[in-house]
Amino acid sequence: MSTAKADSLNIMGNDDVYKNLSDPWLTLASVQEHLFPADETSPGAKDITALRFLKNMLNAPDTDSEEKQFILKGPGWLNDLSLKQHNKEFSQLDSETKEKILRQIETSKAGNRWLSLMMTYLVEALLSDPVYGGNNNQKGWQWLEHIPGFPTPTIDKVYFKLGAHASPKRRTKA
Amino acid sequence: MSKDYDICVIGSGAGAGPVVSELARAGKSVLVLEKGPWLKENDFFKDEMACCRRTTYTPKLEDEQHVIEEETISGDWVSEPTSESGWDFWNGNVVGGSSNFMSGYFYRLKPKDFRLLSEFGPIKDANVVDWPISYEDLEPYYTKAETEVGISGHVIPHKHQEPRSTKDFPFPPTNEHPIVKNIDKACEDLNLTSLPTPRAVLSRPSNGRQSCEYSGYCGSYGCRSGAKGSSRAALLDGAVATGNCEIKDNSKVYKLKSDSTGKVTEALYYDANNKSQSVSAKLFVVACHAIETSRLLFASNGPKHPDGLGNNYQQLGKNLLFSGGGSGTGEFHYSKMDELTATAMKTRGPFVNRGLQDFYFFEDKAFGGKAKGGVIDFLLRHPNPISKAMATRWNVDDNLNWGPQLKQDLKTVFTGSQDLRFEVFNDWLPTDNCFVSLDKNVKDKWGSAVAKVRVGYHEHDLKVGEYLANKAEDVLKQMGADNIRSSISGSPPPNLVAGGCRFGNDIKTSVLDANCKVHDVDNLYVTDGSFMPTGGSVPYTWTIYANSFRVADIIKQRV
Numbered sequence: 001m002s003t004a005k006a007d008s009l010n011i012m013g014n015d016d017v018y019k020n021l022s023d024p025w026l027t028l029a030s031v032q033e034h035l036f037p038a039d040e041t042s043p044g045a046k047d048i049t050a051l052r053f054l055k056n057m058l059n060a061p062d063t064d065s066e067e068k069q070f071i072l073k074g075p076g077w078l079n080d081l082s083l084k085q086h087n088k089e090f091s092q093l094d095s096e097t098k099e100k101i102l103r104q105i106e107t108s109k110a111g112n113r114w115l116s117l118m119m120t121y122l123v124e125a126l127l128s129d130p131v132y133g134g135n136n137n138q139k140g141w142q143w144l145e146h147i148p149g150f151p152t153p154t155i156d157k158v159y160f161k162l163g164a165h166a167s168p169k170r171r172t173k174a
Numbered sequence: 175m176s177k178d179y180d181i182c183v184i185g186s187g188a189g190a191g192p193v194v195s196e197l198a199r200a201g202k203s204v205l206v207l208e209k210g211p212w213l214k215e216n217d218f219f220k221d222e223m224a225c226c227r228r229t230t231y232t233p234k235l236e237d238e239q240h241v242i243e244e245e246t247i248s249g250d251w252v253s254e255p256t257s258e259s260g261w262d263f264w265n266g267n268v269v270g271g272s273s274n275f276m277s278g279y280f281y282r283l284k285p286k287d288f289r290l291l292s293e294f295g296p297i298k299d300a301n302v303v304d305w306p307i308s309y310e311d312l313e314p315y316y317t318k319a320e321t322e323v324g325i326s327g328h329v330i331p332h333k334h335q336e337p338r339s340t341k342d343f344p345f346p347p348t349n350e351h352p353i354v355k356n357i358d359k360a361c362e363d364l365n366l367t368s369l370p371t372p373r374a375v376l377s378r379p380s381n382g383r384q385s386c387e388y389s390g391y392c393g394s395y396g397c398r399s400g401a402k403g404s405s406r407a408a409l410l411d412g413a414v415a416t417g418n419c420e421i422k423d424n425s426k427v428y429k430l431k432s433d434s435t436g437k438v439t440e441a442l443y444y445d446a447n448n449k450s451q452s453v454s455a456k457l458f459v460v461a462c463h464a465i466e467t468s469r470l471l472f473a474s475n476g477p478k479h480p481d482g483l484g485n486n487y488q489q490l491g492k493n494l495l496f497s498g499g500g501s502g503t504g505e506f507h508y509s510k511m512d513e514l515t516a517t518a519m520k521t522r523g524p525f526v527n528r529g530l531q532d533f534y535f536f537e538d539k540a541f542g543g544k545a546k547g548g549v550i551d552f553l554l555r556h557p558n559p560i561s562k563a564m565a566t567r568w569n570v571d572d573n574l575n576w577g578p579q580l581k582q583d584l585k586t587v588f589t590g591s592q593d594l595r596f597e598v599f600n601d602w603l604p605t606d607n608c609f610v611s612l613d614k615n616v617k618d619k620w621g622s623a624v625a626k627v628r629v630g631y632h633e634h635d636l637k638v639g640e641y642l643a644n645k646a647e648d649v650l651k652q653m654g655a656d657n658i659r660s661s662i663s664g665s666p667p668p669n670l671v672a673g674g675c676r677f678g679n680d681i682k683t684s685v686l687d688a689n690c691k692v693h694d695v696d697n698l699y700v701t702d703g704s705f706m707p708t709g710g711s712v713p714y715t716w717t718i719y720a721n722s723f724r725v726a727d728i729i730k731q732r733v
Contacts, residue, residue, distance in 0.1 A: 035576040042581055062228060099577070106574055115574055119567045127559040128223050144588035146559045147522040149220025149391035151398060159224035163211055163231050163268065 017052040025051060027075030028118075030091035034098045035115075036122050043139045045122065053125035053134030060160050067117065074114045078105065129153050179205040179420075180733050182441050182455035184427045184470065185462030187271020188718045189702030191405030192322070193459050195412055196726035198419035202733055205420050205453060206410070207443055209462070210267035212423040213274075215407070218396030222558050225394045231275065232264035237619040240465065243628040245607070253626060255616050263465065263627070263668040269423055270406025271463070272669065273715065277393030278374035278402055279551055280325050281712030282316045282720075284336045284534060285309035286546075290601075290708050294546055300603040300632050301493055303707050306679045306688035313339055315720035320344050323403035323719055324380055327372030334534040348377045348386055349524035353506075353594060357528045357552055360652035366645075371527045371551060374403030374715070383407055388523035390557055425451075428622050430458060430483060430698070432476030438483070438698045444620050457733055461702035461722070464494065468610040468674040468704065469625040471685075471692075484685045484692040490675065491610035494627065495709040497670035498635035499548060499598035502643055502660025503555065504650035505591040519592040526594075528552045533645055534711065540637075547638060548600030548711030550646045555593035562587060594655065596646040598639050598662065600711040603632040608666075610674050631664030672703030672714050690725045701725050 021029055029051045038044025045051070058068045075090070082090040082101055090098065105111030125134030127141065131153050135141060141148055153159075180202040183190050190206065198204045210231070224230045233239075235257040242261060243253040256262060266272035286293045289304040296302060317339050319325065326345035329338065347370050361368035375392070376385045383400035392402070400407045413419040424446035431440040431452075440452045460467050468491040472482040484490055508516040533547040555562070566583040569575040575583065602608075607630025612623040639662035650658045678684030681693040690705050692698045701722040703714045710717065 036580070037577060039578070039581075042585075062234075102576075112574070115576075116567070119574060119576060120564070123563045123567065124223070124227065124560055127563055128227070129219075129221055131221075132223060141559070144559065144584060145520075146588060147390065147557070149389040149395070149557070150387070151219055153219035153221040153224065157217060157219065159221060159228050159230045162217055162224060163213060 017049065017055060018046060023079070024072050024075035025055070027078060027090050028054065028071075030098075031074075031078070031102070031118060032122060034095065034102065035118060036126070042143050045125075047136065048126050048134050048140050049136040050122055050125040050134055052136075053128070053132055054121050056133040057121060057124070062160055070114065071117055074118075081105065131155055131158055177454045177456050179203045179453065179455040181205070181457050181459060181729070182207065182453055183459045183461065184441060185209075185271065185460065185467075185702060186269050186405060186410060186421065187266075187461065187463070187702065188273045188405050188715050189461030189704075189722050190271070190459065191273070191409035191413075192319075192719055192722035193461070193699075193701050193726045193729065194419055195322070195409040196723065197729060197733075198413040198416045200730050201418060203418055204413065205422065205455065206269075207425040207427050207441060207453075208269050208421060208423050209426040210269065210423065212269040212421060213396065215396075215398055215400055218274075218398050220389055220391045220395060222560050225275070225396075226558055227560060231266050231268050231396075232262065233267060235260070235262060238264075239616065239618070239624055241613040241616050241624060241626040243626060245630055251628065253613075255624075261668075263671075265463070265669050268406075269421060270404040270410060273404040274396045274402075274406060275394055276374070276402070276404075276669075276713075276715060277553075278715070279529075279713050280327075280372045280374050280716040281549065281710075282336050283309065283312075283710040283712065283717055284334060286535065287708065287710040288312075290546065294544060297603060297632070297634055300605055300634065302603065303676075303678065303683075305707060306677055309336065312717070312720050312724060313337065315723040316716065318723050319716060319719040322723070323374055323408045324376045324383065324401075325372050325374050325403065325716070326377040328370045330367070330369055332367040332369060332531060334531050343372060345377045345380070347527060348373055348375050349388060351524045351526050351554065352518040352521055353554070353592065354526060354528055356653050357526070357594075357649065360649050361530070363652055364648060366530055366532050366649070368528050369531055371529045372716075373525065373527060375525075376401040376403070381412070390522040392525075393556065394558070426620065427462070427470060428473060428620060430460075430470065430474040432474065432479060432483060432695065434477045435696075436476070436478035436694055437696050438474075448620065457697045457699070457729065459699045459701055459725075459729075461700065464671045464674050464702060464704045465610050465625050465627055467700055467702055468494075469612065469623075471675070472610075472612050473622060478694070483695055483698060484675065486694060487682045489683065489685050492606075493604035493673045493676050493707065494608045494610055495604060495671065495673035495706060496602045496608075496629070496631075496666035496668075497709065497713070498600040498602040498631070498711070499639045500643060500660060500662035501595055501597045502646055502650070502658065503593050503595045504647075504653070504655025504658040505593050506653075506655055507591045508589070522557060526553050530645070530649070533642055536641075538641070541641075545638070546601060546711065548598060548642055550642055550649075551597045551599070552646075552649075553595050553597065555595050559588070591656075594650065594653070596643075596650070596660075598642040598646060598660075599713065600635060600638040600642060602666075602709055603635055604673060604676075604708060605630060605632050607631075629666045631666070636662055636664060670713060672706040672709050672718075675700045675704035676707040677705040678707060689728045690721065699725055699729065
């Protein structure tokens with residue numbers, strides 16, 4: 001995993017997002033890595049800084065606050081279940097047990113919604129422009145041989161600083 | 175009494191641009207009131223999050239929405255607000271409107287489209303009529319749009335070619351993708367005429383606008399180079415430069431006030447700070463999207479128009495049109511190609527720009543002889559990677575897909591094949607089950623009633639769509655595509671909408687007269703797609719531009 005290269009791709013929040021993790025972020029990162037694991041030839045959730053993307057998006061001004069709270073409460077529920085069944089927090093489980101417990105929560109309505117949201121943010125982290133904090137060093141695009149368009153967005157003109165989101169008072173006319 | 179402006183135009187998309195540009199250039203003072211913000215070329219990036227994953231160029235549905243009324247299998251009509259269904263009917267609420275985000279497949283209507291009833295006779299339960307004008311009336315303005323908007327293409331004679339007053343397009347076709355050769359060959363084998371699709375995309379710089387940069391992302395995206403013929407880039411920027419045109423963005427018109435003679439006196443609007451403002455003008459033009467135009471006229475009751483402007487005969491909002499048809503796909507697997515061919519097929523940037531008009535009109539026993547068909551357009555699958563990846567989140571059993579299996583599926587979707595799609599456009603027949611009214615309960619964030627849209631379709635549309643889809647599938651088969659499939663449905667495409675203020679010669683059966691003036695309002699015109707009584711079987715934008723140029727000439731005579 002490449003770190004702290006002072007390039008323009010790191011503008012959406014710090015690159016140390018995986019250092020000294022504590023919950024809910026520790027469990028969220030662990031779930032992301034299980035859902036999107038690295039292997040010899042392809043990046044995993046950490047390689048594409050999926051956690052940084054998730055953090056950025058949960059803090060975006062247009063993100064529904066109910067959805068944000070719902071995602072952030074997930075680790076608590078997941079760890080309760082994990083401790084009850086296996087006496088360990090989720091991140092401490094082996095891969096097989098993680099799979100079992102995630103497939104178990106998938107069968108409940110809330111669990112299914114939570115996992116669907118995690119998957120959606122993962123796919124967005126993999127393939128959105130790096131300006132949003134995921135797709136670190138374009139690793140997602142490179143892995144899938146995706147050719148991006150141009151020009152790519154700049155930090156001052158990400159979607160939530162344009163259009164319906166921008167404050168009309170601050171906008172200047174030509 | 176002195177007025178603030180000669181002309182006040184509500185909306186700034188394809189229906190507004192020509193009127194604004196022509197009147198400003200003629201020295202009239204023009205005010206444009208646009209609900210959305212004024213984004214410029216340097217605000218547009220190839221950013222899938224902005225264009226397609228989040229709400230950026232359209233209102234949040236909690237703030238402004240529609241209520242959509244659909245028929246259930248038991249035959250009841252059930253309505254649902256779009257903030258609950260997520261079914262977004264907005265297309266682009268910014269200066270220049272949805273023309274900023276179009277793909278710009280540009281087609282003229284054919285002469286017979288102007289007299290569908292006379293040519294093909296009535297269809298049961300469809301309100302088919304002839305237009306009050308002919309193709310010849312509109313032809314000069316189609317031609318004018320080629321230069322003013324910037325349309326690139328090349329005329330190839332074929333059996334349904336409409337008459338033209340000029341020999342060819344003012345701009346040559348844009349660059350073409352290598353797959354075009356395969357399409358042409360397959361069509362030749364099938365004895366079909368593969369035609370270059372005219373595009374509202376500049377292939378050469380013109381009038382201060384750059385030519386296309388071929389970034390490979392066009393439809394759904396705002397254009398950075400100015401090559402796309404949006405109303406903003408092609409017309410409004412020039413209108414503002416005359417000094418006669420003022421554009422007020424973030425200005426949402428909610429009512430047109432009319433006096434005891436029925437004339438419109440003022441437009442009332444909410445400014446960027448949600449404060450109510452009013453402006454007067456000699457003449458008003460409404461062009462703010464087919465559904466919203468009807469909604470505004472409904473909301474604009476007055477002493478002579480108790481049920482809304484232009485609604486004294488209960489015609490307003492009726493005969494709304496979408497586009498019939500659907501789409502299909504065929505896959506070309508790289509594993510079946512040599513490396514050189516695969517590399518060519520992977521090219522990103524140039525356009526496909528091929529379509530078929532062989533079946534615009536056809537004869538078939540299943541259709542009782544002579545019938546109206548439509549066009550088929552070929553295009554590559556949209557390169558948006560997130561939308562491409564989203565379907566892999568679910569497996570065939572509808573369970574969530576993750577882990578190594580997900581990654582394998584992603585790899586296949588992205589690197590396994592080039593997918594050629596086709597789109598079918600055929601008439602969406604006007605019926606009594608497709609119309610706009612005001613919803614009695616749901617309001618927008620300013621407290622105004624939102625539009626309720628009944629979106630019924632005619633079974634005949636599906637029959638024609640299937641006929642065309644089969645022809646398109648034949649081409650994909652001939653090309654050797656795998657996994658060919660298509661889907662024709664009666665689901666309305668929200669980006670292809672017209673009608674609701676049908677023009678005609680009789681006030682009892684139409685809202686507008688042949689000049690697109692509201693019959694019984696002396697100073698109110700409608701110039702977006704609302705005027706169309708039938709839609710033709712092509713995307714509407716070129717016709718909307720052309721008609722707006724036509725109406726501009728009419729208005730010029732009187733102010």
